[in-house]
Amino acid sequence: MDTSSHSSLKENFQDIPVLNAISQLRINSWKYKPQFANGDLSTHLYPTTDEFYAAFGLGRGEFTISPEDIAGVALKGVQELNSLVTLNTTKLSAITNKLQLDGTNFVGIGTTSPQYALDVDHPTSKINSKNGYLTNGADYAEYFETKDEGLVAGEVVCIDTINSNSVSRCKNASDINVMGIVSTNPAFLGNASFDKEGNPKYKAIAMLGQIPGKVSNENGAIQIGDSLTSASIPGYIMKANAGDSTVGVALESFGDSNSKLEISNLKSILNDLMSKNLNNENSELIENLKVKIKNLEMKGTIQVMISRKNKSITVESVEAKVTERIAAMKIEDEVNRLVTGAVQALTPLNVLTLDENGSIITSTGSTGYNLSDM
Numbered sequence: 005m006d007t008s009s010h011s012s013l014k015e016n017f018q019d020i021p022v023l024n025a026i027s028q029l030r031i032n033s034w035k036y037k038p039q040f041a042n043g044d045l046s047t048h049l050y051p052t053t054d055e056f057y058a059a060f061g062l063g064r065g066e067f068t069i070s071p072e073d074i075a076g077v078a079l080k081g082v083q084e085l086n087s088l089v090t091l092n093t094t095k096l097s098a099i100t101n102k103l104q105l106d107g108t109n110f111v112g113i114g115t116t117s118p119q120y121a122l123d124v125d126h127p128t129s130k131i132n133s134k135n136g137y138l139t140n141g142a143d144y145a146e147y148f149e150t151k152d153e154g155l156v157a158g159e160v161v162c163i164d165t166i167n168s169n170s171v172s173r174c175k176n177a178s179d180i181n182v183m184g185i186v187s188t189n190p191a192f193l194g195n196a197s198f199d200k201e202g203n204p205k206y207k208a209i210a211m212l213g214q215i216p217g218k219v220s221n222e223n224g225a226i227q228i229g230d231s232l233t234s235a236s237i238p239g240y241i242m243k244a245n246a247g248d249s250t251v252g253v254a255l256e257s258f259g260d261s262n263s264k265l266e267i268s269n270l271k272s273i274l275n276d277l278m279s280k281n282l283n284n285e286n287s288e289l290i291e292n293l294k295v296k297i298k299n300l301e302m303k304g305t306i307q308v309m310i311s312r313k314n315k316s317i318t319v320e321s322v323e324a325k326v327t328e329r330i331a332a333m334k335i336e337d338e339v340n341r342l343v344t345g346a347v348q349a350l351t352p353l354n355v356l357t358l359d360e361n362g363s364i365i366t367s368t369g370s371t372g373y374n375l376s377d378m
Contacts, residue, residue, distance in 0.1 A: 022077050023084040025059040141191030143213030153204035157188040158218040159239035174234035178248040182234045184209040185217045217308040221259030222301050230254045250313045256306040270297050
C-alpha cells in the first residue's frame with residue numbers, strides 16, 4: 005500500500021459486517037493444479053478468489069483477490085469480535101463479582117469462591133424454567149435448627165416445644181408434635197445458606213414428597229397406604245391408630261402382622277414385673293423379656309409419602325369407638341336370641357286374623373293395629 009490509500013482519495017464508505025461470512029468461508033491449505041502452477045509448487049493458506057468474492061463482493065471479480073482486501077476483512081473481523089467481547093463483559097460486570105472460574109473448574113457468578121459446578125449468589129438471581137426442573141431428589145425440605153446433632157436421614161422429628169424454630173428427635177409414641185422426617189436427598193432445599201450446610205446444628209427436614217423413613221412394627225404390621233406416626237423407639241415411625249397425629253403414608257409394607265399382640269402382652273408383663281421388682285429378684289427375667297421384645301420389634305426403612313395430619317376426632321376414630329361400644333353392648337347377640345325365640349314359638353296353628361279394616365283380631369277382639377303400621 006502507498007499514499008494512494010489515503011481516505012481523501014476515496015468515496016462510498018460503507019460499514020459491512022464480515023464476522024458471519026468469515027465463519028462460513030472455507031480457508032484451507034492448498035496447491036495449484038500442475039497445469040496452472042507456472043512453477044509454483046508451494047502450499048498456500050488463504051481463501052479462493054471466487055469464494056472470497058461471493059462472500060464479500062470485494063475486488064474486480066471472482067478470479068482476482070488483493071492482499072489489501074484480505075487484510076481489511078481480517079481487521080474488520082477483529083473489530084467485530086472485540087465489540088462482542090466488550091458487550092458480554094459489560095453485561096457480566098453488572099454482577100458485582102463478575103464471572104469467576106477457580107482451579108477446580110467450578111464457575112461462580114456473584115461469588116469469588118464457588119462451591120459447586122455452577123454457583124450463582126446474587127440478590128437478583130432466580131431460576132425460571134418453562135419446561136420444569138429435573139432432579140433425582142424426591143422431596144421438598146427446609147433447614148431447621150436442632151439440639152439433637154446426631155439426627156440422621158430417615159429419623160422422624162417433632163416440634164421442639166422449648167426452643168423456638170427448632171425440631172428434636174421424636175421420643176414418644178403418637179406424639180402430637182410430629183412434623184417431618186430428616187431428608188436423605190432433597191430435590192428442593194429451603195431456608196438454606198452456606199452456614200447451615202454441613203452444620204450439625206441444622207438438619208434438612210422433608211416437608212413434602214417421597215422420603216425414606218425408619219420404621220418399627222411395634223404397633224403392628226404396616227401395609228401400603230397406612231398412616232404413620234411416631235413410635236416409642238426414638239426417631240422411628242409406626243402404624244398410626246385412628247385419630248393420631250401423622251407424619252406420612254406408607255408406600256411400602258413392613259413387619260409381621262402377628263407381632264403386635266405378642267409385643268403388647270410382653271410389655272404388659274414387663275411393666276408388671278418392673279413395678280414389683282423392689283429387691284431386684286426379677287432382674288434376670290426382666291432383662292430376658294427386654295431382649296425378647298427388642299427381637300420382636302422389627303426395625304427397618306421404607307418409602308414414605310409425607311402427609312402430616314393433626315390429632316383430631318376423625319371419622320375413623322368415631323367409627324372405631326362406635327364399633328367398640330356396639331360390640332361391648334352385644335346387641336347383635338341379643339337380636340339373634342330374640343329372633344330365634346320368636347321363630348321357635350311359631351307353629352302351623354299360629355295365624356293372624358284381620359277384620360275388614362285390616363286390623364289384627366285377637367281373642368279379646370280387634371286391636372286397632374294394622375299391618376301397615378308395622
